[in-house]
Amino acid sequence: xxNPILRTECLSLVYGKGTPFEKxxxxxxxxxxxxxxxxxVIGHTGSxxxxxxxxxxxxxxxxxxxxxxxxxxxxxxxxxxxDVRFRVGLVFQYPENQLFEETVRQDISxxxxxxxxxxxxxxxRVKRAAVFAGLKDELLDRSPFDLSGGEKxxxxxxxxxxxxxxxxxxxxxxAGLDPMGRDVLLxxxxxxxxxxNNTVLxxxxxxxxxxxxxxxxxxxxHGDCVMLDTTQxxxxxxxxxxxxxxxxxxITKITTELRRRGVxxxxxxxxxxxxxEEICAILKKxxxx
Amino acid sequence: xxxxxxxHLFFYYEQEDEQQNNAVNVLRDVSLSVRKGEFLxIIGHNGSxxxxxxxxxxxxxLPTGGRILVEDIxxxxxxxxxxxxxxxxxxxxxxxxxxxxxxxxxxxxxxxENLGVEPEEIRRRVDNALKAVDMYExxxxxxxxxxxxxxxxxxxxxILAMxxxxxxxxxxxAMLDPKGREEVISAVTKLxxxxxxxxxxxxxxxxxxVNCDRVVVMDKGRILTEGTxxxxxxxxxxxxxxxxxxxxxxxxxxxxxxxxxxxxxxxLDTQExxxxxxxxxx
Numbered sequence: 001x002x003n004p005i006l007r008t009e010c011l012s013l014v015y016g017k018g019t020p021f022e023k024x025x026x027x028x029x030x031x032x033x034x035x036x037x038x039x040x041v042i043g044h045t046g047s048x049x050x051x052x053x054x055x056x057x058x059x060x061x062x063x064x065x066x067x068x069x070x071x072x073x074x075x076x077x078x079x080x081x082x083d084v085r086f087r088v089g090l091v092f093q094y095p096e097n098q099l100f101e102e103t104v105r106q107d108i109s110x111x112x113x114x115x116x117x118x119x120x121x122x123x124x125r126v127k128r129a130a131v132f133a134g135l136k137d138e139l140l141d142r143s144p145f146d147l148s149g150g151e152k153x154x155x156x157x158x159x160x161x162x163x164x165x166x167x168x169x170x171x172x173x174x175a176g177l178d179p180m181g182r183d184v185l186l187x188x189x190x191x192x193x194x195x196x197n198n199t200v201l202x203x204x205x206x207x208x209x210x211x212x213x214x215x216x217x218x219x220x221x222h223g224d225c226v227m228l229d230t231t232q233x234x235x236x237x238x239x240x241x242x243x244x245x246x247x248x249x250x251i252t253k254i255t256t257e258l259r260r261r262g263v264x265x266x267x268x269x270x271x272x273x274x275x276x277e278e279i280c281a282i283l284k285k286x287x288x289x
Numbered sequence: 290x291x292x293x294x295x296x297h298l299f300f301y302y303e304q305e306d307e308q309q310n311n312a313v314n315v316l317r318d319v320s321l322s323v324r325k326g327e328f329l330x331i332i333g334h335n336g337s338x339x340x341x342x343x344x345x346x347x348x349x350x351l352p353t354g355g356r357i358l359v360e361d362i363x364x365x366x367x368x369x370x371x372x373x374x375x376x377x378x379x380x381x382x383x384x385x386x387x388x389x390x391x392x393x394x395x396x397x398x399x400x401x402e403n404l405g406v407e408p409e410e411i412r413r414r415v416d417n418a419l420k421a422v423d424m425y426e427x428x429x430x431x432x433x434x435x436x437x438x439x440x441x442x443x444x445x446x447x448i449l450a451m452x453x454x455x456x457x458x459x460x461x462x463a464m465l466d467p468k469g470r471e472e473v474i475s476a477v478t479k480l481x482x483x484x485x486x487x488x489x490x491x492x493x494x495x496x497x498x499v500n501c502d503r504v505v506v507m508d509k510g511r512i513l514t515e516g517t518x519x520x521x522x523x524x525x526x527x528x529x530x531x532x533x534x535x536x537x538x539x540x541x542x543x544x545x546x547x548x549x550x551x552x553x554x555x556x557l558d559t560q561e562x563x564x565x566x567x568x569x570x571x
């Protein structure tokens with residue numbers, strides 16, 4: 001595992017350096033992200049999550065430190081930076097505000113067209129991206145501004161997926177969606193990840209979302225990376241998370257307390273289904289179910 | 290006593306299509322009363338009509354059919370529209386769209402200034418409003434440097450300074466982190482409990498509704514069901530089939546109950562769930 005797809009070395013970003021308003025948005029972050037992982041990124045508002053994500057595809061240049069993509073410093077050769085952005089796809093917060101083309105199809109094909117792909121292959125990619133994002137075929141020739149909020153979000157995500165990035169970064173993709181919209185979008189991201197075996201970084205304020213999808217969780221606090229560990233291990237540290245304004249999923253909190261009281265449950269249960277399974281097993285063993 | 294009363298409310302707008310004009314029905318025959326001093330939550334998926342309903346409560350939108358009364362004032366009575374807005378204040382989703390001044394206390398004073406309130410009285414109201422949401426110590430700060438939860442509480446203080454009888458909050462926590470959400474919900478709960486202000490909370494987040502008096506579930510512009518949080522969330526199947534969530538604590542126990550496990554009650558929050566499950570597992 002010594003060949004991480006993405007590695008940062010003492011990455012820092014300082015706003016207003018040398019002025020009275022100097023602020024460290026990101027401080028000395030050194031992390032390694034392996035090929036094919038799904039990383040959940042959590043942290044309070046202003047913790048530096050979004051800034052860190054934007055440095056990973058070279059959109060923001062760090063004040064100091066390095067980002068290595070596949071072992072190569074992304075800022076080493078300015079001409080290659082464009083390439084980096086094709087390989088590391090970033091979906092911003094509220095991406096529906098960035099739709100601009102006349103039709104959804106044109107909007108989605110903007111990325112692959114800039115990559116200089118032939119028309120045929122662009123068309124193929126647009127179709128595939130639309131399927132992954134859950135956009136119906138008939139919507140492709142509509143104006144993106146006639147779509148509903150949820151559909152716009154899907155169209156914007158499809159635009160990034162169409163570039164088929166090795167690393168897909170999504171900054172709060174489910175913010176403002178209702179529970180159903182959120183579940184569908186997350187399962188589509190998961191399906192996309194599984195079929196392409198790419199690397200995904202998902203920023204979210206919803207611990208339940210992260211618990212359901214992430215292999216490892218990165219925790220940011222005031223610009224520092226304070227944890228990067230398996231999802232179970234991170235959510236086992238509920239007191240530390242709460243002290244920095246975060247929470248563990250409700251189901252994890254419930255099962256952790258039951259376990260403390262002596263119920264033989266495993267540590268760091270992350271989903272309702274898993275908790276249900278274990279409690280049923282206990283009750284069946286005692287012949288009560 | 291009914292503070293807000295919606296009677297057979299309809300709302301639709303015309304959508305211009307290339308071929309024809311289609312009317313989109315957002316509210317279809319909604320009748321609902323909000324009692325004075327009540328803490329009411331309205332939940333529903335995107336497009337269920339819950340925001341549209343909330344915007345009728347202070348005459349931002351006017352009904353296309355039926356009527357809505359705020360303390361017996363019809364919101365369609367143009368002469369009294371400002372009376373309605375003085376009684377019912379509206380807080381929106383994005384705090385950044387609601388703050389107008391560069392200093393917190395000036396922002397909170399904006400509402401009463403526009404109402405022509407005397408300067409001394411404004412001072413008193415601003416101080417009280419900021420204390421009510423625990424933001425008094427930030428009165429001289431710049432709003433844009435505060436956290437999301439703090440900004441949203443400033444927006445609430447701005448409404449409070451106009452001394453409304455009722456506050457309607459349209460997804461006030463949707464853009465906040467977990468701590469910010471808790472700050473806003475606890476500030477709103479305190480206003481309801483301690484000052485008797487009527488609260489209508491519109492939200493996607495079911496965990497926020499467990500302490501309110503009554504939950505109304507909207508679907509396709511109609512009221513699907515209503516009742517106390519316990520009555521509503523015990524209908525797990527109905528809620529989930531309408532694209533909504535119940536709290537994880539409730540979901541787990543409902544699943545166990547469906548397998549035949551007897552529980553003393555269906556829990557709504559973390560502590561109740563721990564207690565109920567401790568009874569059967571220990």
